[in-house]
Amino acid sequence: MTNPVINDIGRDIRLSGVSKSFGDLQVLTDVTLDVSDGEVVVLIGASGSGKSTLLRIMSGLETATSGEVTVGGVPMHDPKRAPEIRGHVGMVFQQFNLFPHLNALGNVTLALRKVYKMSKDDARAKGIEVLTRVGMADRAEHYPSQLSGGQQQRVAIARALAVNPRIIFFDEATSALDPELVGEVTNVMRSLAGEGMTMVVVTHEMGFARRTADRVVYMADGVIAEQGPPEALLSNPQNPKTIQFLSKVTDQ
Amino acid sequence: MIEYQWRIVLAYLPDYLHAAVLALRITVLGFVLAFALAVIAALARDSGSRVLRFAGACYVEVIRNTPVLLQIFIVYFAFPTLGIRLSAVTAGIIALGVNVGAYLTEVVRAGFSSVERGQLEAAQVLGLSRLSVFTYIVAPQALRNVYPSLVNNLVQVLLGTSLLSTIAVPEITGVATVINARTLLFVQVFGIAVVAYLILSYGLSVAADVIRRLLFRAPSAGRPASGTPKRRAIRAAIGTRP
Amino acid sequence: MWGSLPILWSGFILTLALSAVSIAGSMVLGLIVAALRTARIPLVPIVARAYVEVFRGSPIPITLLFVYFGAALYLGYSVNLFVAAAVGLSVYHSAFVAEIIRSGIEAVPAGQHEAAQILGLKAHQTFRWVVLPQTVKIALPPLIGQCISLIKDTSIASIIGLVELMKAGQSIVDRTSDPLSIYLTVAVFYFALCYPLSVWVTRKQRKVVHQ
Numbered sequence: 001m002t003n004p005v006i007n008d009i010g011r012d013i014r015l016s017g018v019s020k021s022f023g024d025l026q027v028l029t030d031v032t033l034d035v036s037d038g039e040v041v042v043l044i045g046a047s048g049s050g051k052s053t054l055l056r057i058m059s060g061l062e063t064a065t066s067g068e069v070t071v072g073g074v075p076m077h078d079p080k081r082a083p084e085i086r087g088h089v090g091m092v093f094q095q096f097n098l099f100p101h102l103n104a105l106g107n108v109t110l111a112l113r114k115v116y117k118m119s120k121d122d123a124r125a126k127g128i129e130v131l132t133r134v135g136m137a138d139r140a141e142h143y144p145s146q147l148s149g150g151q152q153q154r155v156a157i158a159r160a161l162a163v164n165p166r167i168i169f170f171d172e173a174t175s176a177l178d179p180e181l182v183g184e185v186t187n188v189m190r191s192l193a194g195e196g197m198t199m200v201v202v203t204h205e206m207g208f209a210r211r212t213a214d215r216v217v218y219m220a221d222g223v224i225a226e227q228g229p230p231e232a233l234l235s236n237p238q239n240p241k242t243i244q245f246l247s248k249v250t251d252q
Numbered sequence: 253m254i255e256y257q258w259r260i261v262l263a264y265l266p267d268y269l270h271a272a273v274l275a276l277r278i279t280v281l282g283f284v285l286a287f288a289l290a291v292i293a294a295l296a297r298d299s300g301s302r303v304l305r306f307a308g309a310c311y312v313e314v315i316r317n318t319p320v321l322l323q324i325f326i327v328y329f330a331f332p333t334l335g336i337r338l339s340a341v342t343a344g345i346i347a348l349g350v351n352v353g354a355y356l357t358e359v360v361r362a363g364f365s366s367v368e369r370g371q372l373e374a375a376q377v378l379g380l381s382r383l384s385v386f387t388y389i390v391a392p393q394a395l396r397n398v399y400p401s402l403v404n405n406l407v408q409v410l411l412g413t414s415l416l417s418t419i420a421v422p423e424i425t426g427v428a429t430v431i432n433a434r435t436l437l438f439v440q441v442f443g444i445a446v447v448a449y450l451i452l453s454y455g456l457s458v459a460a461d462v463i464r465r466l467l468f469r470a471p472s473a474g475r476p477a478s479g480t481p482k483r484r485a486i487r488a489a490i491g492t493r494p
Numbered sequence: 495m496w497g498s499l500p501i502l503w504s505g506f507i508l509t510l511a512l513s514a515v516s517i518a519g520s521m522v523l524g525l526i527v528a529a530l531r532t533a534r535i536p537l538v539p540i541v542a543r544a545y546v547e548v549f550r551g552s553p554i555p556i557t558l559l560f561v562y563f564g565a566a567l568y569l570g571y572s573v574n575l576f577v578a579a580a581v582g583l584s585v586y587h588s589a590f591v592a593e594i595i596r597s598g599i600e601a602v603p604a605g606q607h608e609a610a611q612i613l614g615l616k617a618h619q620t621f622r623w624v625v626l627p628q629t630v631k632i633a634l635p636p637l638i639g640q641c642i643s644l645i646k647d648t649s650i651a652s653i654i655g656l657v658e659l660m661k662a663g664q665s666i667v668d669r670t671s672d673p674l675s676i677y678l679t680v681a682v683f684y685f686a687l688c689y690p691l692s693v694w695v696t697r698k699q700r701k702v703v704h705q
Contacts (some may be wrong), residue, residue, distance in 0.1 A: 061608055087614020097609035101627045111613035114623060156609075163613065317642070317688035318681045319649035321660060326681070330673040407551075414553030418653060425555050438563035446552045455553050 009072035009088040011037040011166040011198045013058055018067035020053055020222075027053045028222045031067070035167075038196040040229075042209040045219035046245060051202045052171055054219070059169045060085045072166060087115050090168035096152045098144040104131060104155045105140040107229030108162050112223050116163070130158040134188050150181030157188055168192065170201040174208075186212075192247060206249060210234055218242045261440040264431050271427040272448050278345055279410045279456070280425065283351030286409065287402075290356030297361060308357070315354035323347050328419045344416040352409050359401040363394030389409050396468050401459040407453045414449075424448050498676065505662025506587055506683050512579055513645045519584025520644065521637075524591025531596055542592070549589035554650050558582040562654045579651035579658075587644050594640060598633035599625060635698040642688050642695070649684075659683055697700045 013035040020028040028050045035041050043051040056062040058071055058186050059243040060082055069076040074084045098107050108130060109123040118126070133157045134154040153173060160168055170189065176181045186208045193199055193212050203209065209216050210230045218239070224237040235241045295309035313321065327350075328343035338346065367390050375385045395402075417426035427446040430439050549557065565573040568695050588624040601666040610620040652661035663680040667673045 059612060086611060090611065091612040093605055093607070093609065095605050097603070097604075097605035097629075099606060099609075099624055099629065110623060111615060114619050115614040115616075159609075159613070232568070313689060313692065314681075314685065317646075317692055318645040318684045321649045321652070321676060322663075322681055322684065323674070325664070326677045329667065330677050333672075333674050386616065411553040414555045415650070417555065425553065425559075428556070429559065432559075432563065438560065438567070442560050443564075445556055446548065449553060449556070450548070450551045490553050 005080070008075065008252060009085070013072070013167065013198070013200070014068070014070040015066040016052075017056070018054070018064045018069060020050075020062065020065050024066045026222060028064075031222075031224060033217065033224065035198060035200060038198055038211055039194045040197075040199045040201065040214045042213040042216045042243075042245055043135045043200065043202045043219060044204070044209065044216060044249075045160075045225075048230075049219040050222040051219045055169050055171050055200060055202050059089055059091045068241060087111060087163055088165060090157075090163070090165035092153065092156050092160055092168065092173045094172040095210075096144070096149075096176075098156055098159070099143050100154055102140050102149070103143045104158075107144070107155060108159045110131075110160055111159075118250065126162060127158075130161045131155070133161060134158045135184075148181060149177045150184045153177065153181075153185045154188055157185070157192075163194075163203060167196075167198040167200070170199065170203065173204050174205055175204065204249065206234065206246075218245065220245070256466065257437050258440055260435055260460045261437055263433065266425075267427050267431065268424065268444060268448055269423055270423045272452060274341070274421070275410065275413045275423040276452065278341065278348065278416070278421075279406065282345045282348040282352065282409045282412070283406050285345065286351075286353035286356050286405070287360075289350065289353030291359045292317050293357040294360040294364065297357065298364070312354045312357050315351055316359060320347070320351045320412055321418065324415055324419060325350055340416065340419045340421045343419065344421055348409050348412045348416075351412065352405050355408070356402070356405050357453065359398050359405065360394070362401070363398035364390060366397040392468075396464075399460075399464055403457055406456055406460065409451065410453055410456065498670070499679075501662050501666060501675075502659065502679060502683065505657060505659040506663075508576070508657065509645070509659040509683075510687075511650050512576065512583070512648045512656070513641075515580045516583035516587065516644055516648070517641050519580060520587035520591050520640075521585055524586030524595060527588055528599070529591035531592065532599065537583060546589045546592055549586050550593075554582070554586050554647055555653055557586045558650060558654055561585070575651070575654055575656040577653060579648070579656050583644060583647060583651070587640060588645075588649070590640050591637065594633050594636045595629065598629035601632050602628050612640035635695045638691055638698075639695050642691050645688055645691075646684065 014032070015031055015033040018028060018033075022218075031050075031054060033041075033054075042247070043054065045051045054063060057064050057069060058077070060071075060076060063079070063082065064077060065242060067077065072086075072088065074081060076082045086214060099110065102110065105124065105127045109127040112118045112123040112126055113120065128137055128140060131140050134157050136154050136158060139147060139151060139155075144155070147155065151246055157168075159172075173189070174185050177185065182205065185204060189201070189208070190197070190212050198215045201208070201213070213230045215227060216230045216233045218225050218237075218241075220231065220241045226233060226237060226242045233242065234246065238247055293311050294307045296304040297312070299308075324347040325345065327347040328338065330339060331338065331343070371389055371393075372385060375389050378492060380388075413421075413423045414425040416422050416423055417429060420426065424445050434442040435441065527542050527545060531546075533539060533542075557577065562573060562578045564577075565578050565581075571631055592594050607620060610624050615623070648658055649660035651658055652664060655661070656663070659680055663676050666674050670676070
């Protein structure tokens with residue numbers, strides 16, 4: 001393949017003593033977390049627990065107020081070096097955030113053409129490749145408004161995959177989907193995990209956590225209350241807060 | 253030297269003041285006419301009669317696609333040939349009223365359609381006459397929903413008065429042109445005119461806001477039930493605030 | 495009446511020319527002002543905002559008279575009326591164009607900026623390839639509406655003596671004293687120019703509502 005996308009960022013994440021406040025509001029307090037190469041970590045917790053903020057700090061959309069954040073070897077807490085992460089990790093948003101004026105192929109190849117300066121043909125080839133990966137190759141010419149929610153999110157995943165990321169962040173990727181469309185997205189996520197992608201996933205889908213996570217991290221009030229392998233944490237939680245949260249979730 | 257220039261122009265403040273008062277008078281009267289025309293035209297455009305719909309559309313499209321200055325000239329210069337002789341001020345009020353009325357027609361129509369269907373159905377079930385529905389349910393909400401657009405158009409009438417200087421109405425722009433001819437200090441003369449318009453349009457917005465607060469007072473929880481039993485039933489059925 | 499058609503026609507041509515030049519000028523200026531309003535340099539957004547508020551709150555004749563007398567003062571009384579009118583109209587309408595463009599830019603959801611950032615697009619690339627195409631689509635109907643206003647406002651150039659369509663009509667009326675048929679003819683000219691554009695705008699805006 002000519003013009004391959006070289007992505008030599010590492011594949012692990014190290015957070016140490018990370019705190020984040022927005023003005024007077026303390027959202028994260030002294031969070032320490034390591035994600036190793038190829039690990040799938042699922043963050044769960046109520047709204048306001050800080051899980052989304054933690055994810056956004058890892059992907060570079062927010063900066064920590066204090067503490068050390070190293071993603072793929074890039075020291076994110078150093079404002080001069082933090083931008084190095086851009087284009088090397090992937091992020092899938094709750095609201096998809098597809099570009100409505102471009103079709104699926106256009107969305108997927110935009111970064112390839114403008115950031116990696118790939119030729120139109122090479123970008124198109126890579127675009128079809130990742131769209132096939134998520135099962136959307138036959139809709140490559142369709143615009144977001146012509147696709148269902150699940151299809152749009154799969155295109156969003158393909159867009160994230162196009163730059164050959166080592167780490168992908170999922171911020172409540174299925175929360176905005178109708179229930180019957182959730183499965184097609186979690187299936188894609190599961191196959192990515194099976195290929196050894198490092199994934200940090202914020203979700204309410206306990207089924208996904210149980211089947212696909214290597215580790216589940218429960219957050220409450222800006223700290224990690226409990227973490228462990230899914231079988232342990234989800235079936236046999238120790239922390240009273242975890243027990244309370246899980247009982248509320250499974251009641252739904 | 254600059255201070256001397258300003259003093260010369262500021263000596264004309266009384267003239268500016270009279271001009272501003274006249275501009276305000278024309279604005280208010282013109283807007284009232286515009287609103288009346290707009291309601292009529294809006295009802296015509298949404299009526300069942302094809303003739304009325306066409307007439308309404310003609311009014312709106314012709315006025316909105318021709319310059320207001322031309323409309324002013326037609327009212328002041330062309331109407332006399334039809335036997336209608338008007339003073340410059342009256343011609344100005346009519347021309348501006350007709351002009352802004354066309355724009356207000358669309359605003360009024362938007363206001364009518366902004367009231368949810370469900371409320372009309374609830375009122376119908378309650379047995380209200382069509383007039384009551386219009387007066388107590390449609391009109392107040394329509395008014396509230398499009399209020400900002402109404403104020404915008406009010407300011408447009410004010411800015412339109414400036415064109416009346418061409419037919420010798422002593423409003424702000426006309427007066428400024430005369431003072432400029434006498435003193436040639438165009439920066440100060442027209443600068444004060446701009447400030448006058450800004451103050452007037454700001455004042456109109458503030459006044460409109462005060463009126464809005466008075467008209468659309470949100471009912472507080474502690475207030476005893478007011479109004480006739482019929483009105484209370486309406487409020488209970490559809491809720492007091494959208 | 496028919497003898498006056500040639501004069502009206504040349505006035506109409508001048509109106510067309512003035513409209514075209516002023517539309518171009520107001521678009522360019524409006525784009526610059528819109529950019530200044532979102533700039534990160536201190537004080538610049540405030541000045542740009544003041545620029546917009548002043549022009550939107552004052553009538554066009556004052557702006558035109560300002561430009562006319564300003565030019566007369568510094569260039570002597572051989573002011574090119576066409577240029578003065580074009581400058582005045584461009585500057586005045588640029589304030590409205592700036593607002594329309596700014597609304598279009600801000601209508602692009604923040605989430606798309608974030609997605610573009612994660613993908614590695616730089617700020618100017620995001621603006622060029624993500625924000626701008628969508629802004630143009632959103633802003634085009636209101637911008638065309640602004641053009642219609644501008645075409646009508648060229649009639650105000652008559653107050654500084656430019657012999658565009660309106661002034662041409664006036665001069666004929668002064669000579670023949672037949673205001674009704676002359677001004678109605680002038681109205682037909684303006685209507686023929688503006689109405690097709692209005693129809694286009696209404697159609698486009700109805701499409702937006704339907705989505």
